[in-house]
Amino acid sequence: MAHPDVVVVGAGVIGAACAEALTARGIGVLVLDRGAPAAGTTAAGEGNVLVSDKEPGPELVLAQASRRRWPTLLAELRDELGPTVAEVEWEPKGGLVVATTSASAQPLTDFATAQRDAGVDARRITANEAIELEPRLTKEIAAAVHYPEDAQLQPVLATTTLLAAVRKRGGEVRGHTEALGVDRSTNGTIKALRTKHNSIPCGAVVNACGPWSGAFSRAAGAAIDIQPRRGVVLVTVPLPPNTVRHKVYDADYVGAVASGDADLQTSTVVESTQAGTVLVGSSRQRVGFDDSLRVEVLRELARKAVRLFPFLADVQIMRSYGGFRPYAPDHLPVIGEDHRLPGLWHATGHEGAGIGLAAATGQLLAELFTGQAPHVDPVPFRVDRQP
DSSP: OOSOSEEEEOOSHHHHHHHHHHHHTTOOEEEEOSSSTTOSTGGGOOOEEOSTTOOTTHHHHHHHHHHHHHHHHHHHHHHHHOTTTTOOOOBOOOEEEEEOSHHHHHHHHHHHHHHHHTTOOOEEEOHHHHHHHOTTSOSOOSEEEEETTOEEOOHHHHHHHHHHHHHHTTOEEEOSOOEEEEEEOTTSSEEEEEESSOEEEOSEEEEOOGGGHHHHHHHHTOOOOOEEEEEEEEEEOOOOTTSSOSEEEETHHHHHHHOOOSSOEEEEEEEEOTTSOEEEEEEEBOBTBOOOOOHHHHHHHHHHHHHHOGGGGGSOEEEEEEEEEEEOTTSOOEEEEOTTSTTEEEEEOOGGGHHHHHHHHHHHHHHHHHTOOOSSOOGGGOTTOOO
């Protein structure tokens, strides 16, 4: 596509969702990525589509909208692309949050109460009911909350499905093309995206570069504060079906998600995949783009997972992987046009929630771009919001 209406920089799930929503409205889109599509942050994700880990506020509203949108969007894509191309391993399995100490029990129940007031289906259950949901769970349960709305999908499959729709509608996806900045017209608006190969004329650019969004925004001349935050996941050998039935995590996970500390934080998250493997997370650490795997992080993840599911002590870890998440200091994504540079749009800063928030993020950006009424309030996500 020589002269696209919009160039989306970043072919992860957020960029793909924005491109899909734009092309659904008849806009010509070129998607670029510095590497292979879906090979960065998206490939290092667990595929969580969660409402359970978000306190009442703008991010929860976006998460609720995205949870509603994902099944509808996937059904639309199956109709358009066929069931084989649009298979993303969608599992509305629900989540289970467990407090394993008396100290964490009351904060969990208070958190769930606040979420219920915000419209989340958060069900306080007994320890016995938690064991019925997860028979192999620890018996040390001080409190438990069941979240039926939590779901999971395979992030790479979801992204490639979104990009397949973009291509079918006449858009283009181009990997291994690094964006270096933008060219401006005489009135200060964007007229082209500069790459290492050439300049691509366009009317707008979407910064969906994930943890590299800060660097691209600086190169474009409209800096935003997005930093990489590293996370690591362990993967077990395949286990029998229904060994772990839900997304299960310890109550301290919510605090780790909301924290801005640079130091290492770990919290127990355990869930299965359709392939039979069990994913064990999670860690958060701001170490720049240092991608070395650290034994102490892996050891801590394993230790905490065994406390939640004792049977894991006898299960072999097959591999581990890590990735960088786009961290915004106020823990809210940036979605919308940059007032300092007309034609530059941002869709970034989702940190570890990008998979879950992608459907609503793409929809919101496309609504704002085309002048449609937004389905959620866009003000909290503006680039010029006040801290």
